[in-house]
Amino acid sequence: MTTPFALVGATVVTGDAAGTVLPDQTVVVGQDGKITAVGPAGDVQIPAGTGTVAGHGRYVLPGLINAHAHLFSDGKPLPSILTSESAEKVVSAFFHSPVGHRVVKGRAKKNILTQLRSGVTTLRSLGDVGYEVVEVRDEIDGGAYPGPRVIASGPLLAATGGHGTPTIALVSDNPWDARRNVRTNLRKGVTAIKIAATGGVTDARAIGEAGRPQMTEEEMAAICEEAHAAGILVAAHAQSKEGITRALRAGVDTIEHGAGMNDEMIELFRANPQSLHGSSALVPTLQACLPLVKLPQTDTGIDDIVRANAEMIYEEMLQGIRDALANDITIGMGTDSALTYVTHYNTWREVDYVSRYGGLTPAQALHAATGANARMLGIDTVTGSIETGKDADLLVVDGDPLADLRALANPAYVVARGLVLDHPEVERFDDLDAQLDSF
Numbered sequence: 379m380t381t382p383f384a385l386v387g388a389t390v391v392t393g394d395a396a397g398t399v400l401p402d403q404t405v406v407v408g409q410d411g412k413i414t415a416v417g418p419a420g421d422v423q424i425p426a427g428t429g430t431v432a433g434h435g436r437y438v439l440p441g442l443i444n445a446h447a448h449l450f451s452d453g454k455p456l457p458s459i460l461t462s463e464s465a466e467k468v469v470s471a472f473f474h475s476p477v478g479h480r481v482v483k484g485r486a487k488k489n490i491l492t493q494l495r496s497g498v499t500t501l502r503s504l505g506d507v508g509y510e511v512v513e514v515r516d517e518i519d520g521g522a523y524p525g526p527r528v529i530a531s532g533p534l535l536a537a538t539g540g541h542g543t544p545t546i547a548l549v550s551d552n553p554w555d556a557r558r559n560v561r562t563n564l565r566k567g568v569t570a571i572k573i574a575a576t577g578g579v580t581d582a583r584a585i586g587e588a589g590r591p592q593m594t595e596e597e598m599a600a601i602c603e604e605a606h607a608a609g610i611l612v613a614a615h616a617q618s619k620e621g622i623t624r625a626l627r628a629g630v631d632t633i634e635h636g637a638g639m640n641d642e643m644i645e646l647f648r649a650n651p652q653s654l655h656g657s658s659a660l661v662p663t664l665q666a667c668l669p670l671v672k673l674p675q676t677d678t679g680i681d682d683i684v685r686a687n688a689e690m691i692y693e694e695m696l697q698g699i700r701d702a703l704a705n706d707i708t709i710g711m712g713t714d715s716a717l718t719y720v721t722h723y724n725t726w727r728e729v730d731y732v733s734r735y736g737g738l739t740p741a742q743a744l745h746a747a748t749g750a751n752a753r754m755l756g757i758d759t760v761t762g763s764i765e766t767g768k769d770a771d772l773l774v775v776d777g778d779p780l781a782d783l784r785a786l787a788n789p790a791y792v793v794a795r796g797l798v799l800d801h802p803e804v805e806r807f808d809d810l811d812a813q814l815d816s817f
């Protein structure tokens with residue numbers, strides 16, 4: 379139960395793709411945490427005994443949805459010594475120990491709450507060490523502490539030696555073992571399934587390895603069938619035409635990162651008979667790639683292989699966004715938080731990047747992060763827009779985000795399922811932000 383309140387006189391940024399703005403609105407939130415009324419301030423009746431929050435001069439938009447989060451790290455660049463193959467094994471062994479589990483769960487909780495305090499009222503994790511995010515989700519939903527709505531994947535599903543192994547993946551090398559891994563995750567309470575369809579940037583050991591297909595269509599089809607039977611969407615890390623085509627044919631619902639599209643891919647995105655809801659969506663994550671491409675290697679500390687892969691993947695990702703825009707394919711928003719340079723308080727930067735670099739208008743970028751993400755994730759009946767009957771997931775800011783998306787960086791209020799955070803503070807990494815502000 380939350381305390382009923384009315385936000386009075388704010389400008390509503392609806393979050394639709396056209397950038398519709400409604401000045402001088404009042405939003406009333408009931409004790410069940412849902413929006414009970416929204417409309418022109420002069421018309422909306424505020425029930426007696428309802429406290430008010432001053433909205434004059436402020437902008438209220440739907441709370442952000444981060445459709446691609448990891449939570450095992452704070453996003454500060456890792457020293458290269460820790461990303462070598464041998465160090466990875468040591469880190470993985472520790473993370474999977476009982477002491478490591480406590481550390482990883484503590485980080486997940488801290489990072490999830492940082493995302494909340496920076497305006498993320500729903501997040502989907504796509505690749506966890508174990509089931510620590512599932513546990514945090516259950517604690518939030520059980521009322522132990524306030525938090526965002528969490529959709530949790532648990533460990534992602536990969537082939538031997540594939541992307542995400544050994545730290546955040548369950549391994550299989552044939553369809554039936556892949557099915558077993560889905561069943562294991564479902565039994566543990568996950569509400570998302572993530573596949574590593576291709577190699578990735580940060581753990582590639584050779585130029586060109588990022589994007590190389592790692593799972594067969596048959597394996598991914600088995601995963602999709604198991605997940606869809608439980609009503610669960612499947613996301614796939616996929617960074618090449620071949621990898622994405624296989625994933626789409628198999629029935630994957632959201633393609634993470636993406637690449638330039640051919641006609642078959644475009645067709646499958648728009649109408650995918652094997653997907654859960656009949657179409658598939660693209661979730662670009664520019665924030666995971668842009669700093670590695672834009673900042674000098676002396677700052678990022680990445681080696682030539684990672685740099686070359688990052689450049690290749692970045693160009694593909696941009697082309698994927700252009701092709702999605704040109705062909706009316708749903709574009710969602712995710713940050714790939716926890717990866718190097720992707721902190722948990724900088725979700726606004728992804729919205730900014732897809733606008734400045736990806737070619738979306740600011741309104742389209744906000745829509746990707748709100749209404750489009752909600753529909754893509756099948757939660758648009760409860761969140762993603764400011765409408766009567768929906769959960770009060772709101773972000774209140776002092777500046778017009780459509781004029782400058784940086785206005786999202788310092789929320790005046792974050793409201794999550796009716797619970798108000800007043801001028802929430804987060805721990806920032808100033809040196810990292812200074813680098814990110816340079817491009």
Ligand SMILES: [Zn+2]
Nearest residue numbers: 448504505714
């Ligand atoms: Zn990721």
